Amino acid sequence: MDSRKKVEVCFSPNLYSLHKEDADIVVVIDVLRATSAICAAFDNGIKKIIPVSTVEEAIEYKRNKNYIVAAERKGKIVDGFEFGNSPYSYMNENIKGKTLVLTTTNGTKAFHTAKDAKHVIIGSLINLDAVCDYLFKEYKNVMILASGWQNKFCLEDTICAGAIVEKLLSSGKFNSEHDSSIAAKFLFLSARDNIFGYLKASSHRRRLRALNLNKDIKYCLTPNQTDVVPIRENDYLVKG
Amino acid sequence: MDSRKKVEVCFSPNLYSLHKEDADIVVVIDVLRATSAICAAFDNGIKKIIPVSTVEEAIEYKRNKNYIVAAERKGKIVDGFEFGNSPYSYMNENIKGKTLVLTTTNGTKAFHTAKDAKHVIIGSLINLDAVCDYLFKEYKNVMILASGWQNKFCLEDTICAGAIVEKLLSSGKFNSEHDSSIAAKFLFLSARDNIFGYLKASSHRRRLRALNLNKDIKYCLTPNQTDVVPIRENDYLVKG
Numbered sequence: 001m002d003s004r005k006k007v008e009v010c011f012s013p014n015l016y017s018l019h020k021e022d023a024d025i026v027v028v029i030d031v032l033r034a035t036s037a038i039c040a041a042f043d044n045g046i047k048k049i050i051p052v053s054t055v056e057e058a059i060e061y062k063r064n065k066n067y068i069v070a071a072e073r074k075g076k077i078v079d080g081f082e083f084g085n086s087p088y089s090y091m092n093e094n095i096k097g098k099t100l101v102l103t104t105t106n107g108t109k110a111f112h113t114a115k116d117a118k119h120v121i122i123g124s125l126i127n128l129d130a131v132c133d134y135l136f137k138e139y140k141n142v143m144i145l146a147s148g149w150q151n152k153f154c155l156e157d158t159i160c161a162g163a164i165v166e167k168l169l170s171s172g173k174f175n176s177e178h179d180s181s182i183a184a185k186f187l188f189l190s191a192r193d194n195i196f197g198y199l200k201a202s203s204h205r206r207r208l209r210a211l212n213l214n215k216d217i218k219y220c221l222t223p224n225q226t227d228v229v230p231i232r233e234n235d236y237l238v239k240g
Numbered sequence: 241m242d243s244r245k246k247v248e249v250c251f252s253p254n255l256y257s258l259h260k261e262d263a264d265i266v267v268v269i270d271v272l273r274a275t276s277a278i279c280a281a282f283d284n285g286i287k288k289i290i291p292v293s294t295v296e297e298a299i300e301y302k303r304n305k306n307y308i309v310a311a312e313r314k315g316k317i318v319d320g321f322e323f324g325n326s327p328y329s330y331m332n333e334n335i336k337g338k339t340l341v342l343t344t345t346n347g348t349k350a351f352h353t354a355k356d357a358k359h360v361i362i363g364s365l366i367n368l369d370a371v372c373d374y375l376f377k378e379y380k381n382v383m384i385l386a387s388g389w390q391n392k393f394c395l396e397d398t399i400c401a402g403a404i405v406e407k408l409l410s411s412g413k414f415n416s417e418h419d420s421s422i423a424a425k426f427l428f429l430s431a432r433d434n435i436f437g438y439l440k441a442s443s444h445r446r447r448l449r450a451l452n453l454n455k456d457i458k459y460c461l462t463p464n465q466t467d468v469v470p471i472r473e474n475d476y477l478v479k480g
Contacts, residue, residue, distance in 0.1 A: 011251065011393055012255060014254055014255055014258070015252060015254055015255070015391070015392065015393075018254070018390070018391055018392055019392070149419070150258070151255070151258055152255065152258055152259070152418060152419070152420065153251055153255075153418070153419055153420040153423065154419045155419040155422060155423060158419075158423065177443055178392060178393070178443060179389070179392070179393055179394045179395040179398075179442050179443050179444070180392065180393040182395060182441050182442065182443075183393065183395060183398065183423070183427060186427060186430060187423060187426060187427070190426060190430065201422050202419050202422065203417055203418060203419050203422075204419070
């Protein structure tokens with residue numbers, strides 16, 4: 001009997017139900033850009049983040065001046081909102097101590113997909129080592145849930161998941177059984193010396209580049225810029 | 241406007257609905273072992289194959305002596321059946337001209353998932369070049385549907401899908417937009433010099449090795465042993 005804890009990767013919210021039995025702790029990933037923006041916001045002093053599923057819910061919160069409200073669809077800030085999911089928009093003194101309400105195309109959807117999970121944290125390349133340290137400390141069975149693009153497999157989330165898998169497996173304390181985890185690790189190992197170049201072909205990078213978001217992409221693909229680990233508490237996120 | 245046809249990869253029957261709009265022709269893959277066995281059976285003279293979803297349906301056909309009836313679950317021949325999904329069981333003079341009824345854990349399920357597709361063919365590593373030649377000749381938008389393992393992503397189907405993507409893209413006549421297709425190609429390129437060794441870590445190879453099926457695995461992972469391309473006609477398959 002293998003006593004190591006498991007670390008497995010789920011490539012899409014649509015496959016979550018097939019993997020969830022394995023998971024005591026779920027790491028939600030949306031590298032471009034929701035979970036990177038969430039980490040950046042906490043790193044810059046946001047106190048609480050409420051992920052919501054729909055633009056309509058976000059609009060409800062706009063009536064209350066105590067909230068910063070952000071909405072993104074298909075890579076763009078939704079009309080009528082000042083904030084979207086660019087990490088740079090949260091590098092701002094004015095957000096300190098405030099609550100952010102956020103809806104995005106993929107990341108907040110994945111967060112809600114994992115609503116029945118006991119324990120949920122937010123991962124991205126920018127907080128990679130901090131997430132791994134957290135997982136070593138908790139030492140539970142881990143499922144890394146990639147948000148993907150409209151529920152389809154996406155490369156940048158897979159590479160981030162592979163980076164976590166690789167670090168956890170290298171310790172000898174974790175084990176992976178599913179091919180998705182093995183493939184994520186393979187893809188990370190091919191990409192790690194030049195993640196930005198490797199992802200040149202990825203569909204989401206092409207999509208964001210067309211929106212002139214190259215600066216955002218570079219930020220989101222640079223590992224270990226913060227040590228915050230956002231953690232779910234009730235229906236919102238706090239800094240762990 | 242890009243006038244090239246598309247070749248995309250769907251990693252699981254559970255993701256089929258997200259990809260199906262892209263597909264004029266669906267290539268169903270279950271390398272270990274259903275689609276390899278199907279190709280081997282046609283190569284050895286089977287006239288028609290009827291894939292069925294359940295063991296109960298297969299039992300119905302057993303009452304009629306004109307059918308060869310095969311059932312596999314979790315890598316093993318189901319009790320009461322003589323045939324499962326080992327390609328070697330179809331290398332047999334007695335099957336010539338007969339109709340095979342087949343139910344398997346993953347492959348026949350994927351076949352039924354694509355029931356609404358206009359055009360369905362069967363691919364595997366053993367008929368790789370023949371499948372590619374067929375796709376060049378048809379020249380339509382292609383979706384490669386990996387059967388996976390119990391709807392989860394699996395490596396061997398992904399590598400076979402990646403081999404088809406690589407060949408179609410190299411011609412300059414096809415284009416891929418989804419990250420799943422790009423990842424499949426990357427994984428194939430890493431694996432191609434030693435597919436058998438590369439898959440050592442895969443969960444399904446471990447599963448079949450535990451059942452003493454190494455000979456089957458070697459056969460299924462050896463490209464281009466036959467030029468048959470099984471094609472769906474009504475609810476059954478014939479040799480294309």
